[in-house]
Amino acid sequence: MNSLTLGEYKAQRNFDETPETEGKIKKSGKRLTYVVQKHQARKLHWDLRLEHEGVLKSWAVPKEPPTEEGVKRLAVAVEDHPVDYAGFEGTIPEDQYGAGTVEIWDRGSYEPEKWKEDEIIVNIQGEKLTGRYVLIKTRFGGKENSWLLFKKKSK
Ligand code: MN
Helix, strand or coil: CCCCCCCCHHCCCCCCCCCCCCCCCCCCCCEEEEEEEECCCCEEEEEEEEEEEEEEEEEECCCCCCCCCCEEEEEEEEEEEHHHHHHHCCEECCCCCCCCCCEEEEEEEEEEEEECCCEEEEEEEEECCCCEEEECCCHHHHHCCCCEEEEECCC
């Protein structure tokens, strides 16, 4: 995964119309941001975002992210978001990309244990999600952007 990829994010939005952040690439700090935003768009979904190389790597999860082991969720990789998007809550206007309401469902920080092209393991310290989580690329249904998200046993 490469960084400096906010082009798609910016291309999709009109910042004169949407209350969302225009965003910049963040210099990496020690505490990496973790957030899940519940997004009531045309279809309800949960946006999982993990800070990586100055942006928020993002996945849309169609069902509530699992707090327990043994539940696997589809997670569809979507465009990178700016790190300061993690604080965003509000209403995206009707005629804008992602129109609907966004609320922070969970937030905190995380530590990466493994970050590869097709497998990511992170230790999440949120309020709802805590512990080791895995994202594995599946190409489910022949789709390049399909991942599976699940909680893994602690070491
Ligand atoms: Mn979304």
